[in-house]
Amino acid sequence: MILLENVSFGYGDDSSTVRDISFHIERGEFAAILGANGAGKTTTAKLIDGLLKPTKGRVLINGLDTAKTRVSERARHVGYLFQNPDRQICKNTVREEIAFGLTAVWQNAGEDAIARRVDEVLESFGFSGDEEPFSLSRGERQRVALASVIAIRPEIMILDEPTTGLDYRECTHIMDTIKTMNEEQKTTVVMVCHDMEVVASYATRALVMAGGHLLGDGPVKTIFRDQELLKRASLLPPQIVELALRLGPGFENADTVEEMTEAVSARAKRKGAGV
Amino acid sequence: MISIESLTFQYEGSTEPAVKDITLNIEDGGFFGIIGPAGAGKTTLARALCGIVPHHYKGDFYGSVTVDSMDTVDSKMTDICRVVGMVFQDVESQIISSVVEDELLYGLENYGIPHEEIEERMDFALREVGIEDLRYRTIASLSGGQRQKVAIASVIALRPKVLLLDEPTGELDPGSSRQVFGLLKTLNEKYGITIVVIEQKIMLLSEFAKELAVMSGGSMFCHGPVREVLKRARELEEIGVNCPRVASLAQNLHKEGLLKTPVLINVDEAEAAVRRLIS
Amino acid sequence: MKDLFQYTAGDSVIHKLNPLTRILLAVAVCAAAFVSDNLYYLVGLLCFDMLLGLLAGVFGKALSLLKGLLKISIFLFILQILFVRKGNRVFWIITDQGLILAAKVVLRLMIACIPLALMLAVTQISDLANALVQVAHVPYKYAFTVTTAIRFIPQFMEEMADIMEAQTARGVEFDTKNGLKKIGMMLPLCVPLLVTSVRRTDAAAAAAEARGFELRNRTSGYKKYPFHWCDLLAVLVCAALIAGAVII
Structure with missing residues (x-):
């Protein structure tokens, strides 16, 4: 589905540099790109979307080289949710905003088909359609942006720090919507994210970057327990994983609060039973 | 240092008050965290603390805010801002100059700090924030974390008694976020500067702040020492404020009858508590 | 493009000139042209423009400015040679006078555009404001307004680039070759740009006020902006440039 072959971008020590990275993401995966600021995460996300073209190597989306694909053609398959919704929103009502993206991409669809799709999306997000985006809160605006991306029914969703500036509840709203798409429509998700707790709760695969290089690639659970790797990328594991690592043997599988509670109470009870 | 007495404020042209009936006392030398879901009125409260509300942003102001025994409504905004230095949410629009040194100079010059004192103050600010090497760099060449530090340095060069920050780590990665909070801790402990910080990252607040205020829908939901507030983890989650995972763990263990007080604020504490339980 | 307006640090002869002299130099070149x-x-x-760029250590910027102006220059040039009918025919409907006139117009355009941009690239906006207040006795409020406007240009350009990128991501084809079509597509984007700008400007004003904007006066400046011998030299060069233009 997404294939990067020896991709490099940029020159010198620029923070947007990516150096010779290769990976393959299958349909239906939920991958997170992790790393400190300036590690090359956003550049990688933009390379996948085709907003940036690699200076070396190639990026294939569904077998098509992004360097040779037209913008509108690619936007039909790949949706991109930016950190700042205000760069995307340009219409006066939520309905027009959602329709705007659709008309740009579904060029052959009739007006009826577009209107029907807009209504569907409005309903599933609980918008009336007449709201003015700029009078909504930041979290609501991010949901408008998400709605207009989802409307296109992309096969691939790229999220660039989708939860920055949102509170916990807004963040959960957005992420739950994306998780549902991932599970029900097998939408492939690639997410750049700083919040390790969000990554731990939603993503299944993690790509770790630092200084433009890809340092690690594997299941989130395994990556979060690789302390040496996280340290090299200046990352910290989620609290519960860190606690489990410090506690050592017996806590290898305690990744969530529930699992940790269970593990602790089991051990405590055994001790109480006088073993 | 700062006392807020039943403050209600409604922006001009708005139909609803942004903050409602807030009463709060911020002690000298404290480290105060403010958290709450979007639209809770956090930024408005911060603006009221340094006089930007109601001097720059106008509207209906009820109640009173007293800073260092100055009533903010009757005093000039510049007098209040000298006591309460504010670092704004959008660092980009706060920074005025194109070189770090000039950014520090700006406030010092305006407040008429004697020119022979300026050099020493700049050295102090750059050193404490740890950006001495950036002094002659252009702002455009700095990373987000470095810009945030420049903004903080340019405010502490004015030697305010209170440092007020509105989501200083919003755009930063976890590493730089911790650095910024570490810096705030130093300023608080070494120089007794009172810190008031609005922050979404509860993990940082519970580790660094001494007191916590939780706002919701314009009102004060609860406030007090961090441990006391975190005991109400379940209620906080209901209004849209999450808790550190170790705090949730503490609640679970408490329910199972394993932990006496249902509060753990960081991994160190959690490790110690669990070890006591299992060994 | 956006880094054209960004300040480039250095210690060249040009950097050592008084900020006001630098602006004078730019204006003099325009006037001479x-x-x-x-x-x-x-x-x-x-x-001389390119020499200024070389002296200021921003020759690369000068070149890219020249390159940027070339497109519009060619367009202007062709327009001119097609419309001027006076003089002897050289080729098809093109006359010798037309060629000369077109060359002059294009040259003037390039000469006038480059130096101001170059001087802004090597002058800190705050220095310019301070010098205006200290030396030229301009009230700080006006100096601040002007310099803030200049300071926001690169930020707006960056913002516009980001907005266009966001729109490209959702399938709007900005990579079209049709200029008119492109402008038509950019117009709706002015809404988000405007909203962000208003918010930003207001936040910037509040932040400046909090740091004592209103207290600032002519004596506030810590750095001084005296005139040196090289400023005198630059003024002489300015005079020579204009005198040369009048005489030759």
Whole structure:
């Protein structure tokens, strides 16, 4: 589905540099790109979307080289949710905003088909359609942006720090919507994210970057327990994983609060039973 | 240092008050965290603390805010801002100059700090924030974390008694976020500067702040020492404020009858508590 | 493009000039370009522009400016040679006078555009404001307004680039070759740009006020902006440039 072959971008020590990275993401995966600021995460996300073209190597989306694909053609398959919704929103009502993206991409669809799709999306997000985006809160605006991306029914969703500036509840709203798409429509998700707790709760695969290089690639659970790797990328594991690592043997599988509670109470009870 | 007495404020042209009936006392030398879901009125409260509300942003102001025994409504905004230095949410629009040194100079010059004192103050600010090497760099060449530090340095060069920050780590990665909070801790402990910080990252607040205020829908939901507030983890989650995972763990263990007080604020504490339980 | 307006640090001769002298230098070159009617002198002035870039250590920027102006220059040039009918026919409907006139117009455009941009690239906006207040006795409020406007240009350009990128991501084809179509597509984007700008400007004003904007006066500045011998030299160069334009 997404294939990067020896991709490099940029020159010198620029923070947007990516150096010779290769990976393959299958349909239906939920991958997170992790790393400190300036590690090359956003550049990688933009390379996948085709907003940036690699200076070396190639990026294939569904077998098509992004360097040779037209913008509108690619936007039909790949949706991109930016950190700042205000760069995307340009219409006066939520309905027009959602329709705007659709008309740009579904060029052959009739007006009826577009209107029907807009209504569907409005309903599933609980918008009336007449709201003015700029009078909504930041979290609501991010949901408008998400709605207009989802409307296109992309096969691939790229999220660039989708939860920055949102509170916990807004963040959960957005992420739950994306998780549902991932599970029900097998939408492939690639997410750049700083919040390790969000990554731990939603993503299944993690790509770790630092200084433009890809340092690690594997299941989130395994990556979060690789302390040496996280340290090299200046990352910290989620609290519960860190606690489990410090506690050592017996806590290898305690990744969530529930699992940790269970593990602790089991051990405590055994001790109480006088073993 | 700062006392807020039943403050209600409604922006001009708005139909609803942004903050409602807030009463709060911020002690000298404290480290105060403010958290709450979007639209809770956090930024408005911060603006009221340094006089930007109601001097720059106008509207209906009820109640009173007293800073260092100055009533903010009757005093000039510049007098209040000298006591309460504010670092704004959008660092980009706060920074005025194109070189770090000039950014520090700006406030010092305006407040008429004697020119022979300026050099020493700049050295102090750059050193404490740890950006001495950036002094002659252009702002455009700095990373987000470095810009945030420049903004903080340019405010502490004015030697305010209170440092007020509105989501200083919003755009930063976890590493730089911790650095910024570490810096705030130093300023608080070494120089007794009172810190008031609005922050979404509860993990940082519970580790660094001494007191916590939780706002919701314009009102004060609860406030007090961090441990006391975190005991109400379940209620906080209901209004849209999450808790550190170790705090949730503490609640679970408490329910199972394993932990006496249902509060753990960081991994160190959690490790110690669990070890006591299992060994 | 956006880094054209960004300050480039350095310690060249130009950097050492008083900020006001730098602006004077730019204005003098523009004035000379418009006064002079001599093709060779104009070519000389363009060389002088590039020399300024070289002296200031921003030759790369000068070149990319020149490159940027080239497109519009070619367009203007063709327009001119097609419409001027006076003089002897050289080729098809093109006359010798037309060629000369077109060359002059294009040269003037390039000469006038480059120096101001170059001087802004090597002058800190705050220095310019301070010098305006200290030396030229401009009230700080006006100096601040002007310099803030200049300071926001690169930020707006960056913002516009980001907005266009966001729109490209959702399938709007900005990579079209049709210029008119492109402008038509950009118009709706002015809404988000405007909203962000208003918010930003207000936040910037509040932040400046909090740091004592209103207290600032002519004596506030810590750095001084005296005139040196090299400023005198630069003023002489300015005078020579304009005198040359009048005489030749």
